[in-house]
Amino acid sequence: MSSSDRKCCGIVEEARSRRAHKPQPWIVLKLAVGFTLALIAYTSYVYVGIFCRDMIVKNESALGSLTIGIVFLVVFSILLFVVLWSYFAVVTTSPGYPAEFLEKEELERHLPAHAQQSATFNDTRGMSFELMSPKVDVSNHASALSNSGNSVPVTSPAVPAGTKQDKVSQSTFHHQGTSTPGEAHIVDISESMRVPGPAPHLHHEHFHDPSSDASSAMFARRPSTTPVLVPEYRFCNKDRIIKPPRTHHCRACGTCVLKYDHHCPWVGHCVGAYNHKFFVNFVQWASILSFWMFATVLGLNIKAQRRPLAPAINPQHIVLLALTALFGLFCCLMFLTQVQLIMLNQTTVESMGFRSMQEREQDNLAHMHRWYECGAKRRTRQLWDKEWGRIGKEGNLWWLGSRRANWESVMGKNVWWWFLPVGRGLEDGLNFPTNPRFDRQGRWRRRSEWPADLR
Ligand SMILES: [Zn+2]
Ligand SMILES: [Zn+2]
Known part of the structure; x- marks a missing residue:
């Protein structure tokens, strides 16, 4: 060229x-x-x-x-x-814009110099995330999180009392306090985000036996390894802020939106944290x-x-x-x-990620079993669910453990408020309780690594 x-x-x-x-x-x-x-x-x-x-x-x-x-x-x-x-x-009602809550950062001071170039990546869940750079310090955060407790402190759950649900940790959003890079170990995100799919040259016949070790290893459930709670992974290079969890940039509105659900032309802006209800x-x-x-x-x-x-x-x-x-x-x-998604505590964007993960698993099952072996496919999926929990439920970082708790987080505790456009949910759009089945950086863990009372 x-x-x-x-x-x-x-x-x-x-x-x-x-x-x-x-x-x-x-x-x-x-x-x-x-x-x-x-x-x-x-x-x-x-x-x-x-x-x-x-x-x-x-x-x-x-x-x-x-x-x-x-x-x-x-x-x-x-x-x-x-x-x-x-x-x-x-x-x-504005959906909630992070810019209204944050000062337009000294952020750049906290970010690694090499991470100043913008790049867009596809998360393994199929969502497009705007990230800083393919190379971002991750390991440093493990210690930063445990030392300062700045990014994801585990506090008492901000969830309704009296509802049957799991214990949840609170993912508190702090835009400051990202660790200083330097001696940081650099991890290539694009590498860690790649989901190993079935090798294209492999023939179906080789993998019809679900008990085969090779087959199970090749086609195991592989959740995203993106540490979504680490601040660098939530940088918006257009607004130049570290986005609170679940915030996404809306191209039509040209700004980040808190708990972005979708852009709705019929209401003239986004549906987000404060107008979702x-x-x-x-x-x-x-x-x-x-x-x-x-x-x-x-x-x-x-x-x-x-x-x-x-x-x-x-x-x-x-x-x-x-x-x-x-x-x-x-x-x-x-x-x-919307009712279905709220009960699962998923936004429309997040649900698309789960759907694409399910589709990838369908592809894997098609490689492991013949098309008519529906029972075998179901059993394999049950094995995966046993190992990991279900996609979109135990495997959802924001799942509160019960439909009622998920519903109240958006629609509020008062039953009359569910039907009338008054009041608001229990969330503030900036902080969200996180599913204890995930690690502190927001990665889905195996059942064996969950807190003992949830296994
Ligand atoms: Zn933005
Ligand atoms: Zn919008």
Whole structure:
């Protein structure tokens, strides 16, 4: 490659990285909020201004009696009020930005000079992490952690009392106190993060016996060895801060977000630590409202069509049915997914990591057993679970040991708060209790290394 080529690529790279640092323009970020409000306004107009009004003023085209019209209107108004309230809460509540909590660091002082160049790596769990450099001091932290207790001190669990759950240690976020490099032993992260997959040249036939030592060794469960609690692994080179645990950088918003779940264009920013609960409330009530509108309009139209002199179907009713069906289905799926993830104490980003780990294991099982040996595959997976615990549960750094504890950490202890966009969960977005099955640097350990009472 000639020097001019390199220069050209360099310019392109630079332009790309500049673009990556820039958030989306405000108007683009908020566009879908306007669209969502327009959708709510139009469907409300059709429901109230046409469907209910026809019944209340006893129009010829009315599909029901005055009483039905009034009852439908009242129920609709209550549901709409809660939907708008939840939507307002999620749109106006910031997801939580670490920059609001941290001073823009003296951080660089604490970081190894060689680690000042940025690089992006793929974690073994399939998540893309922005890291400092492929070579970061890790070993030094083992002593730093135990000596100063700065990064991940083990304190009493900040979890609800009275719920059945495991003991958890508190991963406290401190942005200072990273150890000084120097005599540090340098570990190549890219090496440690590589998951040994099945060798491509190996033929299926060689590995159909699950009891074979070679097979078990080759295809054992291999969790990520990334020490995710070590501060250097959580450096955001765009914001130049050490991110609190579970924080991720959102490209659309152009900033780091506390307990990043996902970027939601419909609310115009990210769903994170402080608005996650409101987001769940919104999709919950939006799906209930959509199904209420869909069911009542469809029900009365079907009933009217059965009459001897059936009136023509109002085309706006058909549009309303299509919109509420689509929107309701989308919100309902979102709600069910969120409930499931919250009960597992996984964010959407984290769940993608677990899913890709499960897919890798499926590949390994396909190499170990023939496609029809489902029982053998299940037994191998049970063996792995016996050795390590389950992926996404015992194998989740943030798992609190029970669904209830996981749920309350996001949705709060008060049952009424679960349904209304008020209050907040037990987390502060900066500190999270960690699963005691992991080591102090955030690596998943074998069952044999767990605290005795959890094995
Ligand atoms: Zn960032
Ligand atoms: Zn975002």
